[in-house]
Amino acid sequence: MSDDTDLARLRSELRAWLAENAPRGWRAVSNHAAFAEAQRGWFLKLLEGGYAIPHWPAPWPGGGRTLAEQRVIYEELARADTPRLLLSFVSTYHAAATLMECASDAQRARYLPAILKGEFWCQGFSEPGAGSDLAALKCKAVRETRSGGDVYVVSGQKIWSTMAQYADRCLLLVRTASDGPKQAGITFLLMDMKARGVTVRPIEQIQGDEEFCEIFLDEVEVPVADRVGEEGAGWAVAQATLASERGLTLMELSYRMRGALWRVSDLIQAQGKAEDVAVLRAFGALIGRVDSACALADRYLDRRMAGEERVGDASLVKLTYSRVLREYARLGVSIGGLAEQLRAPITFGDLNTGNWMADYMNSYAWTIAGGSDEVQRNIIAERMLEMPREPKGWVA
Numbered sequence: 001m002s003d004d005t006d007l008a009r010l011r012s013e014l015r016a017w018l019a020e021n022a023p024r025g026w027r028a029v030s031n032h033a034a035f036a037e038a039q040r041g042w043f044l045k046l047l048e049g050g051y052a053i054p055h056w057p058a059p060w061p062g063g064g065r066t067l068a069e070q071r072v073i074y075e076e077l078a079r080a081d082t083p084r085l086l087l088s089f090v091s092t093y094h095a096a097a098t099l100m101e102c103a104s105d106a107q108r109a110r111y112l113p114a115i116l117k118g119e120f121w122c123q124g125f126s127e128p129g130a131g132s133d134l135a136a137l138k139c140k141a142v143r144e145t146r147s148g149g150d151v152y153v154v155s156g157q158k159i160w161s162t163m164a165q166y167a168d169r170c171l172l173l174v175r176t177a178s179d180g181p182k183q184a185g186i187t188f189l190l191m192d193m194k195a196r197g198v199t200v201r202p203i204e205q206i207q208g209d210e211e212f213c214e215i216f217l218d219e220v221e222v223p224v225a226d227r228v229g230e231e232g233a234g235w236a237v238a239q240a241t242l243a244s245e246r247g248l249t250l251m252e253l254s255y256r257m258r259g260a261l262w263r264v265s266d267l268i269q270a271q272g273k274a275e276d277v278a279v280l281r282a283f284g285a286l287i288g289r290v291d292s293a294c295a296l297a298d299r300y301l302d303r304r305m306a307g308e309e310r311v312g313d314a315s316l317v318k319l320t321y322s323r324v325l326r327e328y329a330r331l332g333v334s335i336g337g338l339a340e341q342l343r344a345p346i347t348f349g350d351l352n353t354g355n356w357m358a359d360y361m362n363s364y365a366w367t368i369a370g371g372s373d374e375v376q377r378n379i380i381a382e383r384m385l386e387m388p389r390e391p392k393g394w395v396a
């Protein structure tokens, strides 16, 4: 299905399905258990409808969709004001891409069906001393034979792990060697979050949410069978995870933002500003910026699928998305004024809390997540435009 008529049919079928099935009142959820339950329920409902994993290949249920079809799906899901799958995006994007590209047949056979039963995953990459410089990670894994068989014994700490308090499994980067180049000593493991020695501590945020966690690992035994790729080859495997984060995830987010433009037009109406030329001009400019973010994400994915990706392409998409998202939320804050900022409750984090001020604050997270804006600018300047490298440090 790819031409305009087929896409129009998909759009109208999905609209009809959403009219029947879209969850209502989901922002009213006020405790963690209900939030997780609602997220799992919506994921399984979308799966049943054939709209949960359009980016997976056929014959997975609802998989094998073209990029054009995926865009229609993301836009319509946002247009119908449905919640983003916050607890499933690591499993259905990052984990699935990693498993499909780099895992063994046995790992794929075990873990992909589990994801479709509603298993949640988290990503354990960052550490207190390893974020932008991810290869500096220290979480240590030593291979041993114990009563349970061949295992890696893992000790260390991870941080900023999104929604890890709900996760069943973790994409974990560990250090198995310290001599030689930093990247060469990294290994990629799939860790059971219920394993002995795993402690998850949610980080309380200033706005009351607990979107991220610290994960403490104390001699956690991870079976060698749950290693993806060879020992020491984890850096290359992590590139598959990160490519998904910077590619398909950003396309989904860009199209969701386009699908959610109705929130701004509704707000303009509600505030009686439909004839305010300055407001309309700002809205028109925003629409253009959102369209350009979508076009950039499209071009990136087309290039990537044609094997023509250039260094820095993903950074341009990420940088543009984070900037336009901020403009989107800031326009809502400025049109809505104080009354609007105080109207809606702040709920469990999303780009789309129903509260413009919360959305604006959350938009700043995207200047850091998946690689900070400064780091993306360095990649574009130094590696894409071949400008002089920045000094590595100041010498007194």
Ligand SMILES: Cc1cc2nc3c(=O)[nH]c(=O)nc-3n(C[C@H](O)[C@H](O)[C@H](O)COP(=O)(O)OP(=O)(O)OC[C@H]3O[C@@H](n4cnc5c(N)ncnc54)[C@H](O)[C@@H]3O)c2cc1C
Pocket: 122, 123, 124, 125, 126, 127, 128, 129, 130, 131, 132, 133, 159, 160, 161, 162, 365, 366, 368, 369, 370, 371, 372, 373, 374, 375, 378
């Ligand atoms: C919403 C969100 C979700 C996240 N989810 C996860 C997750 O699920 N799993 C996970 O593992 N991690 C996650 N992270 C962590 C994220 O990957 C890191 O925060 C990010 O890589 C930055 O690392 P850092 O926080 O250690 O900051 P640092 O690397 O210490 O950077 C601090 C500041 O210095 C700047 N800086 C650093 N190096 C340079 C340089 N060379 N040149 C110029 N400026 C520089 C940065 O831009 C930043 O402003 C998440 C973060 C956010 C915000």
